Amino acid sequence: MNVTLFFLTAVGAVIAWWMAGQRLTSKPWLEASPAQTTIAGRKDPPAPAVKIGLYVFLGVVGALFSLSISAYFMRMESADWWGMPLPRLLWVNTALLASGSVALQWAKREVRHGRMEALRLALVAGFILGALFLAGQIEAWRQLSAAGYLLTDNPANSFFYMLTGLHGLHILGGLVVVGRTTVRAFAADAPSARLRLSAGLCTVYFHFMLAVWLILFALFAGWANDFVDLCRQLLS
Amino acid sequence: MVEIPAGSAGAVPSAEVEDVELYHPKSWWTKYVFSQDAKIIAVQYSVTAISIGLVALVLSWLMRLQLAFPGYFEFIDADSYYQFITMHGMIMVIYLLTALFLGGFGNYLIPLMVGARDMVFPYANMLSYWVYLIAVLILVGGFFAPGGPTGAGWTLYPPQAVLSGTPGGKDWGILLMLSSLIVFIIGFTMGGLNYVVTVLQGRTRGMTLMRMPLTVWGIFTATVMALLAFPALFVACVMMLFDRLLGTSFFMPAIVEMGEQLQHGGGSPILFQHLFWFFGHPEVYIVALPAFGIVSDLISTHARKNIFGYRMMVWAIVIIGALSFIVWAHHMYVSGMNPAFGFFFATTTLIIAIPTAIKVYNWVLTLWRGDIHLTLPMLFALAFIVTFVNGGLTGLFLGNVVVDVPLSDTMFVVAHFHMVMGVAPILVIFGAIYHWYPKVTGRMLNDALGHIHFWTTFLGTYAIFFPMHYLGLLGVPRRYYELGETAFVPPSAHTLNVFITVMALVVGAAQMIFLFNLIWSLFRGREAGGNPWRATTLEWQTPETPPAHGNWGKELPVVYRWAYDYSVPGAPEDFIPQTQPATGGTTREAIA
């Protein structure tokens, strides 16, 4: 559960940082304000709720994957674990997902400058790259099964299929939202605030899922273990 | 939020809010069924949760009948007994308590108490309820599936949960249970995002975090915890589904089942337990923290006194929430995990007793020098303190690793967790329903019926669970279909079992009075008016009762003070609503 606890510490740090700005040590009973006060509110305009909602959701997704990874490490300790070779295709898929992320980042920039043509292009590119990533993952599954690495043979295989599946479902969900944003971008002549927001949020989500994928990839490739071993050596 | 001191700025700008199309539903369907109004969703959640809770109540009767009169009721065989305990546990913990506190009270109270017009994502909120309903239906489907529901115990420990020695293990039971949980978690996440973001972003002007009522603090913290803890259950359920359906070996070691070698190998049952309790322990506080918050407000309002040590109460909620993530393995002292973990988890577990004890002291100290109105909500709050203190203290037995060794898996554990996370939160739920029913319906619940309900429930549950500890001490194991002839159990223990069962039947029957009261008062209850308890918090200051969709009419309320200005010296009344500005005078600086 170390991975999970590490993740939760990070989440806890964010919460603590946020709470530190909320005057939790004030004495509210001394602070009734008269009507003449401007209860001003925040110094900056409040962040849109959807944006905060997305970050909270990413926290949930992060917890989900860190728990899975914890389970991966704990299951790995048993004797019946053999690592499986990774198909080359995964490198291509990684590149696809990364370029999808870049495309969306591009879309985010274009929407800020109000260039609709470029925005549509970028969104479509992001969508297609994401879809290709998914197709590539499924192809990787097929290659592995064909090579005889079946789901039930070994826990390493089981985790590979389960985690890539879980990640793929999240990508699929993201694609639905990107798709909707793209449709909206084609329908609009000028970037509305809503479109700007959507494009920004899609970008954040895809960057996050890219990061999750890179961690999973490192895990499957065995680098994560080397890293953990290194940490252990440094500690001891 | 930053407060600018008086004199540096002009008057408060108008808080007029644009009218939203959503607040004027066009048809009966969008108003009452597919409603996006958090208050309607809250009622939907509550009604569904209470209905499924009634099923669980009946199941508890059946299992108690079996324990008191083994063999007398022929339709309760070992299979169905284990199915009853499993469904009873799972329904009560997840589908009743979690759903009612967060989906029910959270939906109703968060927007009203922080001065929002609704949840921030009304559509996701609606979806959350319908997904929850589907989860409940899948769960209930287990009763009608071939082989019946699962009988693996609510902890669903593999390998037995997916083997044929357990009811539903090789049939539909376990599949439906796992699917239902997965669906529940998806639905909960939609709701949970709403509750958290509404508290973060939906607060009205002036509502700083430290002006929030403790109810909101409790529900908010519990929701954050649930969002981080439920994924553990989600992962565990998915992995177990893989093991059961696809033949993987995440949790399944080499097994000889009834003389036959199974295909699995190498898996770790303890891994499941870690995942399960990583969710399961925070779950206890997911249920307890909203109860802590609500009971604080009930005590303060009905004792006409500010909650004692508000800051300490807030910090305690946050600290308990954080600590509850590093105590999970105290459920696993005798699970065969590395015994060295016992030192760490016993220490963290007993440390969590300190903030919890502080909360108890502060509730009692709120009563000190109060002006205690013994209304029904107050009675339930007092009863909560008794049962919670009792259950909390027995938790110190089970948390202290070596004392847990003889007591684990005995009736002592059953008595402990029923007292602390069954009865105690449910007493708060009742208190809260008597307290907020007038806001939800505009009418008061009947007082006489309420008193009968209160005394039977409080004394009855105490009579059920207090003696049960001693059965555990004696060594009677839990989850036993029948104790049979056991040398160390004296015959008098069977008499005690009969007594407990009779009390359980009585307490269960008393809940029918409560249900009758809920329905009867809806039509015949005394008109309540907008603020029958003379409370300070925002939900009692709505322009209409029950509040319309949008809650506040044209203008959002503006908050000028904290939620606990009761019996302020020099004030004309013994409460000052949060919406009332300070009148220049600084009477209270002198006191503090």
Place this chain on the structure above:
Amino acid sequence: MAVVLILVLLVLASVLFHALSPWWWTPIASNWTYIDSTLIITFWITGIVFVAVICFMAYCVYRFRHRPGNQAAYEPENRKLEWWLASGTAVGVAAMLAPGLVVWNQFITVPDDATPVEVVSQQWLWSFRLPGADGKLGRSDTRDVTPENPLGLNKNDTAGLDDVIIEGGELHLPVGKPVRILLRSIDVLHDFYVPEFRAKMDMIPGMVTYFWFTPTRTGTFEILCAELCGVGHSQMRGTVVVDEAADYQAWLEQQQTFTQLLAAREPQPAD
């Protein structure tokens, strides 16, 4: 008023029940009296807190109940009092935790002279294995379980050939000698639980778990399963008999070794 009275009566009844109830732990038959002592300490501390908190609450309700003209005090907090209470609680918690951890340390530190005794569980039967003359238990694996070899011993491990196997029968232990109970399951989770010994531990398929104790008095005790293991859970009983050394030896000599078991069960070669 009724409330105050009932709260006080409730406390009184709870204390009386505790003092007078005939339901108390079974007389101990192992060295773990420390566990009982820790439990008693916990009872005293928590009992005092329970009585104090509820009685104080009842007093508050009595003294400060609503009467016309009453007004509550305005007292947002009292830091000093809160710190005192918190520190007092911390001391109480430490007083329970410290002995608990010390005893836990003993509980998980097996003495070197403890004899290994293996308990193997399956749905819904207890079997046992004692080391033979060599004092060692042979290797075993669930994969090797067959009808002839019900505990899955490794036939190629010479250390296991003289192991004494008791399938579904009584376990005997000599009084006064520490034993290290090794727990193994071949199907689902079980838990070896003898109330008189106080100790218990789950049995996990695929793992060997353990605990240790010293039987301190002779007698016959019932073994129960304390971890839900399917529909037969409550029927899964066994017996452990603690003997004087001489009786134990006499019993041991009558038992079957693994070699004898194999010989008796090996399918006869077909003619």
